[in-house]
Amino acid sequence: MTLQRKNLVRLHAATGMAAAAVIAVFWTSTVIVESFGSETAVATVKTAIAWAMLLLVPLIATAGISGARLAGADPKGAALAKQRRMKVIGVNGLCVLLPSAIFLALRANAGVFDGLFVTVQGLELTAGALNLTLMAANARDGFRLSGRLRTAAPARR
Numbered sequence: 001m002t003l004q005r006k007n008l009v010r011l012h013a014a015t016g017m018a019a020a021a022v023i024a025v026f027w028t029s030t031v032i033v034e035s036f037g038s039e040t041a042v043a044t045v046k047t048a049i050a051w052a053m054l055l056l057v058p059l060i061a062t063a064g065i066s067g068a069r070l071a072g073a074d075p076k077g078a079a080l081a082k083q084r085r086m087k088v089i090g091v092n093g094l095c096v097l098l099p100s101a102i103f104l105a106l107r108a109n110a111g112v113f114d115g116l117f118v119t120v121q122g123l124e125l126t127a128g129a130l131n132l133t134l135m136a137a138n139a140r141d142g143f144r145l146s147g148r149l150r151t152a153a154p155a156r157r
Contacts, residue, residue: 012066019059020135027128043108050105053098060093078141085134092127100124
C-alpha cells in the first residue's frame with residue numbers, strides 16, 4: 001500500500017468514526033435533555049446541535065469522498081455496499097437531519113414545544129438512529145476490507 005493510499009485510508013476511517021461519534025453525541029444529548037432537562041436546556045442542546053452541523057457536514061462529505069476514491073471506478077462487494085449506504089446517509093443528513101436541526105433550534109429558542117416540535121424531534125431521532133446503523137455497517141465492512149475483521153466461518157452441523 002502506497003503512503004498516499006495509507007493516508008487516504010486513515011483520513012477515511014478518522015472522518016467516518018468522528019461523524020458517527022458526533023451523531024451519537026447529538027442523539028444521546030437529545031434523549032437525555034428531552035427526558036430530564038428544562039426547556040432552556042432543550043433550547044441550548046438544540047442550538048448546539050444546529051451549530052455543530054458546521055462540523056458534521058464536512059466530516060460526512062470527507063468520509064464519502066475519501067471512500068469513493070478508495071473504492072475506485074468500479075466498486076464491488078463490500079465497497080459497493082458501503083457506497084450505497086453512504087448515499088442514503090448523505091441524503092438523510094442533508095434532507096432530514098440538517099433541516100430538522102435548524103427547525104428544532106429555532107422552535108426551541110422561541111419556546112415553542114408543540115406537537116410539531118415533538119413530531120420533528122421524533123423524525124430527527126429516527127433519522128439519526130438510521131444513520132448510526134448505516135455508519136456502523138460501513139465501519140464493519142471497512143474493517144473487513146482492510147483485513148482487520150474476519151468474516152465468520154459458516155457453522156457446522
